[in-house]
Amino acid sequence: MKIKLHDTAMLGLLTAVALVLSYIEHLIPLSTAVPGIKLGLSNTVVLYALFLAGKKQAVLLVLLKVFISGFAFSGVSAMLYSFCGGILSILCMLFFKRFKGVSVIGVSVVGAAAHNIGQCLVALGFIAHRAILLYLPFLLVSAVITGVLTGITAEYIFKHLSRRNNQ
Amino acid sequence: MPKLTKYDALIVVCVLLLAAACFVFSTFIFSDSGKGEATVEIYIDNSLYAEYPLSSEQFITLKLDDSQKCEIEITGGGVRMYSSSCPDKLCERSGLLTVEKAATSDLASWIVCLPNSVSIHLCTEGKK
Numbered sequence: 001m002k003i004k005l006h007d008t009a010m011l012g013l014l015t016a017v018a019l020v021l022s023y024i025e026h027l028i029p030l031s032t033a034v035p036g037i038k039l040g041l042s043n044t045v046v047l048y049a050l051f052l053a054g055k056k057q058a059v060l061l062v063l064l065k066v067f068i069s070g071f072a073f074s075g076v077s078a079m080l081y082s083f084c085g086g087i088l089s090i091l092c093m094l095f096f097k098r099f100k101g102v103s104v105i106g107v108s109v110v111g112a113a114a115h116n117i118g119q120c121l122v123a124l125g126f127i128a129h130r131a132i133l134l135y136l137p138f139l140l141v142s143a144v145i146t147g148v149l150t151g152i153t154a155e156y157i158f159k160h161l162s163r164r165n166n167q
Numbered sequence: 168m169p170k171l172t173k174y175d176a177l178i179v180v181c182v183l184l185l186a187a188a189c190f191v192f193s194t195f196i197f198s199d200s201g202k203g204e205a206t207v208e209i210y211i212d213n214s215l216y217a218e219y220p221l222s223s224e225q226f227i228t229l230k231l232d233d234s235q236k237c238e239i240e241i242t243g244g245g246v247r248m249y250s251s252s253c254p255d256k257l258c259e260r261s262g263l264l265t266v267e268k269a270a271t272s273d274l275a276s277w278i279v280c281l282p283n284s285v286s287i288h289l290c291t292e293g294k295k
Contacts, residue, residue: 102172102178103169105171105172105175106171106172106174109175109178109179110182131272133192133193134194137186137190137193140182140183140186140189143182144179144183151169152169
């Protein structure tokens with residue numbers, strides 16, 4: 001019972017941090033230059049959940065983040081995009097995390113790329129035009145860059161948090 | 168300092184390769200779709216009224232009910248509503264509809280005159 005309470009509190013905390021980060025991300029006008037490109041700051045929280053809290057919490061965190069941030073900031077139609085992107089992203093990250101040689105950075109890149117692929121799939125469903133495919137390469141390249149950056153960020157966070165926990 | 172492992176680098180390379188493959192694939196398809204013969208379809212009241220190849224130089228005058236009329240011009244480069252008797256002239260203002268323009272989205276391949284119920288669709292090959 002005690003563990004469950006701890007998990008719930010942790011999930012709430014992580015969700016709050018993820019939401020704040022995705023709100024901050026809305027304020028950075030990166031996506032007005034090329035729509036769809038994001039820093040993926042909140043992915044650091046998902047990575048944290050994935051590596052230090054557990055699979056179930058990570059999946060729940062993604063779902064909560066998609067629904068709350070969808071209703072609060074971006075609207076229901078944009079929610080569908082982030083839902084598919086988020087689900088594909090977390091599934092791919094879960095899959096790649098199983099390999100021993102893949103570090104946080106690799107998982108982060110996989111997550112970012114899968115997020116963009118998922119969103120493009122939704123866009124294909126809506127618009128059904130090949131132009132979407134032409135758009136994907138730019139998103140993927142940006143996903144590699146932002147994925148590496150958030151991966152490095154997450155690794156630093158892990159290091160400092162685990163040091164705190166040990167004290 | 169966190170560093171990229173061998174497998175991380177492999178993942179990065181794979182994603183970049185996927186991006187390159189996507190790019191090559193989509194540009195290849197695009198260049199393919201541009202080659203086919205484009206046709207202009209004219210609809211009146213939602214039914215197909217006439218069809219012309221885009222390459223044919225045509226000036227079509229549609230005489231509609233209530234002494235309304237639409238004039239459509241087809242040149243090799245595109246199709247446009249030359250003039251229409253409708254009040255708002257939105258169809259005239261949509262300008263010349265070219266193949267490149269029509270390829271951007273399904274919506275962009277139409278010129279519509281709603282008051283007169285006339286619509287022009289530029290149909291590019293391989294896309295139905």
